[in-house]
Amino acid sequence: MNVEKVHRYPRHFTVTIEILSAITVLLATALLGRDLLRLLWSTYTLDTALFARFPWLTDLVLLISDANTPPPSGLADLLPALGWMALALATALLLRNSMPTVRTSARGMLVAFVNDWLPVPWENIRAIKVTESGDRYVLLVETDRGWLTGWHRWYSFIYRLGFRPAFLITSQISDFDELVKTLLSEADRAARTLATARRIKLQEDASSPLFRLLLSPTAFFTQRAPRSDAPPAVAGISGDVVIGQYPRRIRATLTWTAALIAGAAILRYLTLALTFLAITFPWVRSLPIIDQLDLRLLPAPWWLLIEAHIVLLFLIGVASVIYHALPTVEARSEGLIVHRWRGRTLVPWSRLRVMKVTEFSETSQIVLIQVAGGLPLDTRFVSMVYDGSLSPGILITSAIGNADALLQRIALEAMRYHEATDDTATAPFQSDARSDLLLLSVQSSRAVNHLVEELRNDPDTQGFTTRRFLRLLPTALGLASFPALILFADRSFVQHILPDGRLLGAMVVLLLLALLEWPLVSLAAVALDEMSGSSEDGMRPLYLYPQTQQPRLFLMLAALIALLLGAQPLAALLWLGAIGWSFWLAAGLWSALYDWRGGQLIGGGLLPVAFQLLLLIGYLVVRV
Incomplete structure (x- = not known):
């Protein structure tokens, strides 16, 4: 290889990373600047001479002062903000250099790092590990020590808890296939030339669970496992x-997620309980740990104990739902055995009612098995996520061990029961009972196109029909309820203010305002379509908009959970993320329904964003 080649990532890709890095550092800088100003103002006299000339300075100072928390009393109180600043800088450094530009030549590679180049000879490449999801790839290129920096060990650690110096290459880079061929051929040539006998191969069995999840959440939870990740031998047919047992990557993800939420819930409970003790019994305030709590005068300190128990029960319930979302399942002669954290639950075959299938691809499916009782309360949430029903349900994906044999056995038993009881009201196997929420969350374009086609096949949907409108009302209420729930959680569980009639009134007003998004955005889209000279679809946006916006529920629920844990900044980011997601969902709908392009499509996508930003501003006003 005598020709030098430069491989770069697309500009929109690098700009996105730069923006995220800048936002991370900016937030940490704002936090440090706020604490530093409060320390200076508490140490020295605040000069108010400019307040008369610039009235907005008064509001800015009041905002920074934040009377709810005491100001720093010394340099030691700046350590938390300094720690966040150091973490933000390290995160920005790793993020900005996570997808480096790569230059290849006859002697080796040059890897970009902090506006400089790091040379890596071909003979010093140790391994190339691959994570694949469809046509998208993430490669971890490990090198010998001394050629990359200590920071590059973090990429190996993030990839799969390794500690060798390495850098990442994704399929987004220019001429990806050519770069991979060059890496393999040149490393092999160098090994033969130097007689090192260390030939480099693509290690496809050394995939990263994290990057596999990021590349495709659907494939992560539904595709069959490779041999290295397959369930243990106990998951078999005898x-x-x-x-049927799920691969390690799925079990570990669900277990650790549930454990983190449960641990954070217990920590939150202890914090609230200790705060109550410190407020009620002043003599304990000097004890270790308690002396570090944020104590403030509250109108009803006893409410801290009540909210502590409410938060704990709710979050433990969330952790239980996550932990049991994809359980190990046994099909036996007496029925279906579902493994749970504490023992097993037997569901007799006579209680099986229906099997509903959502197919993402030929190798990825999700099956919901609904039963008539016999399962704990948290299993009803599975059905609610799948199709909005409240029947107890069991989710099974095609990633489970012995998926074909297990599903065939369950289907045969369900059909046998229906034949024995002459139950013809409900088909035992519903291959077309897809989950619109799951499809919209992971394959939005395909799901939206399918919904549009279904609606166009019904000519009555061009006009307004009360029956269809009322059928969509629960979905719209679900979307509109989260701002009100977040307001309630903020006032009651973060600011520790006892709920009263004013709060309930504000929640009702916020709910009604959020509910207006449905007709206003839909009718605005109809008006824009009529202005463009095409009005063939009539009132169809009114029936499609709430359905296509359902994926926002996941981020809003995550924001509510973050708020209950006391992580207000994370909750705000998740809410903003939900607003951003609404843009893509709305743009996808207008593209499929009206075939909008360019500025018209962007304007249509911004309709829900503008409304939700106004709603967010209203929430902030009511919150204060």
């Missing part, structure tokens, strides 16, 4: 028993 006589009349079929056992």
